[in-house]
Amino acid sequence: MLILSSPSGAGKTTIARRLLELDPDIAMSVSATTRPMRPGEVDGKDYHFVDRPTFDAMVEANEFYEWAEVFGNCYGTPKAHIxxxxKQGQDTLFDIDWQGTQQLYQKAEADVVRVFILPPSIEELRRRLTGRGTDSEDVISARMARAQAEISHWDGYDYVVVNHDVDDCYTQIAQILAAERLKRARQTGLIGFVRELTRA
Ligand SMILES: Nc1nc2c(ncn2[C@@H]2O[C@H](COP(=O)(O)OP(=O)(O)O)[C@@H](O)[C@H]2O)c(=O)[nH]1
Ligand SMILES: Nc1ncnc2c1ncn2[C@@H]1O[C@H](COP(=O)(O)OP(=O)(O)O)[C@@H](O)[C@H]1O
Structure with a gap:
């Protein structure tokens, strides 16, 4: 379970999309949200877009692994998918905030790798949110106001990457993923392989 968190606008969606495009062995955990769909987003791919009563019913039915309220909207990780x-041994990518990260870590510590993405500066963060062109000035202000609070959780992550350049940031996160996959405990079938090697 590879978790990417960052203040809004630092680039986690951009990096996540590239990882999914270039690595056939990782799939996205698609969250449910009550936030309005942005231009270019696809229902069922970027998020499952639901209204508040539907989200509340899902909470009631215990359908979420974890959920949180962020920027006045609700976001939750559906259990079924995870x-x-x-079970299939498939790596899964999560774009969730620090609250969801803590909950996933408490539930599945050994399976979780936590990566925090930082912007090069606060000015650049604002430029990226504005340049994305998906949010009103009010929404951007709310996201900027929350940025410091988000950043304050940086020390709850295993890795921290500063997103100066998309290519470099992607490469660094792909390297983290490659190294984590090579951890002994994650290499299923290794015991049998080594036993075979040393049998003679
Ligand atoms: N806890 C939790 N946070 C989520 C989930 N899905 C998205 N988020 C977080 O909600 C925040 C807002 O996401 P979004 O509205 O897509 O804006 P973005 O930060 O600009 O990508 C981000 O910090 C996401 O990481 C989820 O299922 N659970
Ligand atoms: N390294 C970068 N340099 C310049 N622009 C970037 C960089 N990374 C992302 N962006 C742009 O910044 C905006 C916010 O990125 P996005 O991936 O949506 O962030 P998040 O998902 O963290 O909110 C997008 O328009 C994206 O194209």
Whole structure:
């Protein structure tokens, strides 16, 4: 479970999309949200876009692995998807905030890798949110106001990457993923392989 968190606008969606495009062995955990869809987003791919009563019913039915309220909207990680992916041994990518990260870590510590993405500066963060062109000035202000609070959780992550340049940031996160996949405990089948090697 590879988690990417950052203040809004630092670039986690950009990096996540590239990872999904270039690495066939990782799939996205698609969250449910009550936030309005942005231009270019696809329902069922970027998020499952639901209204508040539907989200509340999902909470009531215990359908979320974790959920949180961010910027006045609700976001939740559906259980069904995670269970199926983990069972298949499929790596899963999460774009969730620090609250969701803590909950996932408490539930599945050994399976979780936490990466925090920082912007090069606060001015650049504002430029990226404005340049994205998906949010009103009010929404951008709310996201900027929350940025410091988000950044304050940087020390709850295993890795921290500063997103100066998309290519460099992507490469660094792909390297983290490659190294984590090589951890002994994650290499299923290794015991049998080594036993075979040393049998003679
Ligand atoms: N806890 C939790 N946070 C989520 C989930 N899905 C998205 N988020 C977080 O909600 C925040 C807002 O996401 P979004 O509205 O897409 O804006 P973005 O930060 O600009 O990508 C981000 O910090 C996301 O990481 C989820 O299922 N659970
Ligand atoms: N290294 C970078 N340099 C310049 N612009 C970037 C960089 N990374 C992302 N962006 C741009 O900044 C905006 C916000 O990125 P996005 O991936 O949507 O952030 P987040 O998902 O963290 O909110 C987008 O328009 C994206 O194209």
């Amino acid at each position: 269970r199926a992916k983990l």
